[in-house]
């Protein structure tokens with residue numbers, strides 16, 4: 766996938782900052798257009814990953830499952846950018862899955878979450894994309910993805926709502942079809 770040209774981005778940032786009236790000759794802001802360009806490239810790197818190649822890569826990293834016990838990873842911290850205002854969404858992501866024949870290590874689940882978080886996004890879509898990817902890659906019997914997101918666009922502008930956390934739950938496979946599995950998952954989360 767085409768990589769963005771940081772020099773070109775920096776030029777655009779400089780134009781925006783000049784329009785706002787920022788002093789780009791000041792010591793603090795001299796390097797800001799390039800710094801902002803690099804930050805934007807880094808914070809959207811997930812959108813330039815090829816999903817098919819990633820699926821192949823993670824499939825190769827799967828291990829053989831010895832049982833069907835539910836796997837839960839909590840507290841994966843990621844920052845994405847809201848597609849409406851380009852401002853950060855600070856997310857805490859929980860992933861649960863029920864393996865069939867394969868499992869995927871904890872650090873790999875966190876890496877997967879990162880690929881789908883670091884892009885222009887909305888929280889629901891991110892949760893769906895993570896769930897679908899894990900379902901397909903691990904061939905799991907079910908996947909649940911919960912995301913708690915603090916949206917800086919709500920905190921810093923508009924209504925300036927500084928306390929709300931948006932919660933999204935996505936349940937696929939046995940998490941959706943089997944109430945016992947869903948209950949076990951939610952109970953295990955509550956217990957901590």
Ligand SMILES: [Zn+2]
Pocket residue numbers: 847848849850851852916918919
């Ligand atoms: Zn927004």
